[in-house]
Amino acid sequence: MLGRFTGVANRLLAGAALWGALTYGVHAADPQPYVTSLAPTGQSDLDTALKASSDLLSLQSTRAVGPFALAGRVRSEYDRLQVALESCGYYAGKVHIQLRSAKQGVTMDGMSTALASWIESIPANEKVDISIKVDKGPLFHLGSVKLVESATGVAPHLSDAQTKAFGLHTGQPAVAADVLAAGGRLLDALRESGHALAQVDKPMAYLRPATRTLDIVYPVVPGPVLDIGKISLDGLKRMNASFVRRRLTVHEGELYQPSSIEAARQDLTSLGVFSNVTVRDASDKAVNGTMPLDFSFQEGKRxxxxxxxxxxxxxxxxxxxxxxxxxxxxxxxxxxxxxxxxxxxxxxxxxxxxxxxxxxxxxxxxxxxxxxxxxxxxxxxxxxxxxxxxxxxxxxxxxxxxxxxxxxxxxxxxxxxxxxxxxxxxxxxxxxxxxxxxxxxxxxxxxxxxxxxxxxxxxxxxxxxxxxxxxxxxxxxxxxxxxxxxxxxxxxxxxxxxxxxxxxxxxxxxxxxxxxxxxxxxxxxxxxxxxxxxxxxxxxxxxxxxxxxxxxxxxxxxxxxxxxxxxxxxxxxxxxxxxxxxxxxxxxxxxxxxxxxxxxxxxxxxxxxxxxxxxxxxxxxxxxxxxxxxxxxxxxxx
Missing domain, CATH: 2.40.160.50 (membrane protein fhac: a member of the omp85/tpsb transporter family)
Incomplete structure (x- = not known):
């Protein structure tokens, strides 16, 4: 009985609140215009990242919304700017957002639970001033950097060229773009060395606030060194396959190298008779120590x-x-x-x-x-x-x-x-x-x-x-x-x-x-x-x-x-x-x-x-x- 009464009471209260909002907001703007200012941090790359991440800045003139949606946009701004801070290596930074009504002279914190109601109280002909200030805090650096094979948990054996391509080392700024790019470079270096099936997964990061460091663990599966296997040609109609094979600059039995394979694709494109040339690995596993390739062609107009x-x-x-x-x-x-x-x-x-x-x-x-x-x-x-x-x-x-x-x-x-x-x-x-x-x-x-x-x-x-x-x-x-x-x-x-x-x-x-x-x-x-x-x-x-x-x-x-x-x-x-x-x-x-x-x-x-x-x-x-x-x-x- 008490539960039923409580449910009814809640619905009544919700209805009353809605009626109050409707009657109180008769004169509120919907959508609510606003102007955003973002204080510079003194670091150009960080400022660029913050501006690119800010929905308040990018949407203020193109996607105006009502009071409740604007309050949601303000709250989501904290997470977006926090991600931008961390992407530049600032893991202890703080984001401060203040909203101000110029005519009323009232300021509201962006984290306030009453933010939506406050925005709704702004007269219809007035813009809201939104100011964003970011305290970036200390710059974090990389702590330990480890590469481990997923299956064994031990460090893979890498050549000097592959280690150099990876490039991450202890003590460098913990910039997210640099950390992620290192994995891509390592994967390219492994594949260029013939590891056609190599995998470099997303890194695991461990934040150490006490030392202001970020430990990185990269899972790696080098896989075997493979040669180029059987080369198939698909989509040829008027072109002679024998000519295309003679023209190919890669051949079966050669070391698998993506750069050489891409150069061969571009060379075939340069003939001027194909509207599109693509090449892909023809298998998801090694075939007798090789990786077969599939070249696909779309012939252009004659x-x-x-x-x-x-x-x-x-x-x-x-x-x-x-x-x-x-x-x-x-x-x-x-x-x-x-x-x-x-x-x-x-x-x-x-x-x-x-x-x-x-x-x-x-x-x-x-x-x-x-x-x-x-x-x-x-x-x-x-x-x-x-x-x-x-x-x-x-x-x-x-x-x-x-x-x-x-x-x-x-x-x-x-x-x-x-x-x-x-x-x-x-x-x-x-x-x-x-x-x-x-x-x-x-x-x-x-x-x-x-x-x-x-x-x-x-x-x-x-x-x-x-x-x-x-x-x-x-x-x-x-x-x-x-x-x-x-x-x-x-x-x-x-x-x-x-x-x-x-x-x-x-x-x-x-x-x-x-x-x-x-x-x-x-x-x-x-x-x-x-x-x-x-x-x-x-x-x-x-x-x-x-x-x-x-x-x-x-x-x-x-x-x-x-x-x-x-x-x-x-x-x-x-x-x-x-x-x-x-x-x-x-x-x-x-x-x-x-x-x-x-x-x-x-x-x-x-x-x-x-x-x-x-x-x-x-x-x-x-x-x-x-x-x-x-x-x-x-x-x-x-």
Missing amino acids: HAIGAELGYSTDLGARVGAMWTHYNLLGNAERLRLTALITGLGGSAQQGLGYDVYADFFKPDFLESKQNLNARIEGLRQLFWSYRQTALLLRGGITRPLAKNWTGNFGLAAEQERIEQFDESRSYTILSAPLSGMYDNTGVGNPIEPATHGVRASINITPSLSLGSKGAGESFFAIMNATASTYVDLHKLGISPPGRSILAFRGTIGSIQGASTWDIPPDQRMYAGGSATVRGYRWQGVGPQYGNTKYAIGGTSLDAGTVEYRQRLFKSFGMAAFADAGQVGNSSMPFTGTLRVGAGGGVRYYTPIGPIRLDVAVPLNRAPRGDAWDLYIGLGETF
Whole structure:
């Protein structure tokens, strides 16, 4: 009977309390706005952790709630900030939260049991001021640090490299992130040493307040050292499995190493025929002392259509389309057909031209990592310097020479007809280009801007010109070298990483074996335009034919550029640059009239690369030269 009466009484009291709350809170705000302030602790990493953990800060403007929910948010804040304190090694810290009504001048402690009712009493048009102060207390350090095998309870035998990778030691600050990261590093080191089945469980931590230390015990199961076992290939449809197996850079019987396996996966992805490549262990236990692997593939679309568009005031607009066939014969061969209309309104052009070509690419030609490139091209160019109609055949082999070094050797044949200074001549040119390229920028996509490192190339092209119809026979060698480097000002402490870049470029060239007039006009050296000296039209730097726009070309070239690139906001940027260069009639560079241009531009950064718009002016304008030039394109100039 007493129990029944008590239950009824409790329900009555609860009902009365609810009615009181409803009638008392008629004028209360729901949701209740508030403003939070978090006092700095004087330690930047701890302040960052506290701010990231605070719901009161992160939700105050986006998820306003009523009085009771806000009281719950305040109470949960203690636990969240306490976790942040402990994650930074402060296990004896205290969190203090005070709420204040500015109009009423009343302060309430965040731990008060009457907090919800107090918040409800705040008038509807008033914000609550919430102040958070954290006493971090003493910094705890690691006490004993032990690694134990789960099955035996004894310390596992680790190599020096594995012990170094683990990295935890007695006396270092007891920062949670460091403790947890040590386990991940140890697991990576074990797997990299062939322990494919290694396990490193979450550590057990024992707090010692008297000594302000934290003892750590890490359970570890190294497991056996395994080799790579059977490799299966799943998902191949049009790709030949035999080609993929030859391409694989890991093989059965080799030591199991995740880094080598991941490198093999990325290499297969780089072929450009797969939309996705994944690799996983094919077993949860050892198979005859090995770990089998399962590579899974999703083949991408075989065909693609694209467009090309560019503009500069000297070369005018170029517009066209391209069609690409991927995996032409089942071995990742690529065929690309391109058709462009060129010379639309350029100051260096006399009329419309065209550029039509077919590119064929075959990876792993004759041997691994050796690629075949071939092109057949028909073009017509109507420059002020000369008018050219040509058919070209080119083929070459590209292969890695050493780390960051790539070599190329090829053969080329060109049949052309060139009109220059009212004289028309035909040429048959045979050449054997040889080049070496160095690149340690780490940027695989040529459109993506580099932020550090060096790019360099050196080219030597022995050529034989078999003239006809007024053109003589000549043998000459074209030699040129280009280098660019990129300096991230973050290294000087000036800006965040990748935001402020200084870029430098230098080019030098020489033609040996023949004089200017014995060399076909299109084989001579020219400067001007975005590739050398901006502010001067294409082929606008160097010897000119009298007081005209006609460039003669030369047998030597040198040019240099310095450019400052600054990212602004998320998607925009700007650049400022200065270029200088000259073309001479001597085979020795640094002869001729030096021309200097300067300018600036803006960038809009897209997922595939920056869209560039630059304006440049000549600082010592050539006779009949442009007063300024505009350049629009995709990607940086170098």
